[in-house]
Amino acid sequence: MLAIPVFRARVAPVLDWCSKIIIIPKEGTDAASGLKLDVIKGSIFSLMRGLREQGISTLICGALSPEMLNYGESIGLRIIHGIAGEIDEVLQAYQEGRLDMPQYRLPGCSGQRRYKGGARCTCKGKNGIAGRKEPGGVGTGPGRKVAGRPVRESEAGPGYKECNMSKIAITSEGPSLDDLVDPRFGRAAGFVVVDLESMETRYIDNGRTQVMAQGAGIQAAELVAGAGVGCVLSGYVGPKAFRALSAAKIKVVQNLEEGMTVRQAVELFQTEGVQFANGPNREAGR
Incomplete structure (x- = not known):
């Protein structure tokens, strides 16, 4: 068996x-x-x-x-x-x-x-971590893989540039992989940063934004950019935060399912392929 x-x-x-x-x-x-x-x-x-x-x-x-x-x-x-x-x-x-x-x-x-x-x-x-190496590098064009997930054709056209996807951040209600994904980006409780090569994690507290009248999304974007991540996974991302993340060349995956854990979000990113967002999915002030 x-x-x-x-x-x-x-x-x-x-x-x-x-x-x-x-x-x-x-x-x-x-x-x-x-x-x-x-x-x-x-x-x-x-x-x-x-x-x-x-x-x-x-x-x-x-x-x-x-x-x-x-x-x-x-x-x-x-x-x-x-x-x-x-x-x-x-x-x-x-x-x-x-x-x-x-x-x-x-x-x-x-x-x-x-x-x-x-x-x-x-x-x-x-x-x-025991594993395997992709021979000959990651390749180019549709069908290639980055950190365990396939790149879609829309991402692999002329001028496509490799993103650093070895490290991602997930908005989280707590510091562990088994905590729920926080649907908010700017005012998330914090971020679980995952190194996809070593599978090591660390937690970035985002508590300061809870008392900010404005600019929470920009502050949160600065935090994850400082952690060196290549992609952020969340529920909702506002326009100012989205622009700040884009300026830092950080990809955004949004609309994560309600009730999903951080662990499940990581597995989703690695196994199923995700669609990078082209714009924010939440209006300013919401």
């Missing part, structure tokens, strides 16, 4: 963060016949141990820490990591021995990888 951590029908980009996992009972079985389980928050080592106890022999996943990789292998799990893509396609590629093809590689990780016909990969990414 094999297991694959899942996020919205794709391989979850980071095993440590996964909330669901699908169990494939035997070779030749499609994903629709698999058993999807919720992952109870707690020790990911306990999850690995539980999978092994249930007879899981192979784990296909995205990035994971070296400690988890070593632990999983020490208890007999065969781990194929650094994988990205739709669950059905990844499963079929695994069964046909094609997981070494470029379209199944998880971008944003460095290191050599060896996989053929089911052999495990042995790569190691930056800052301790």
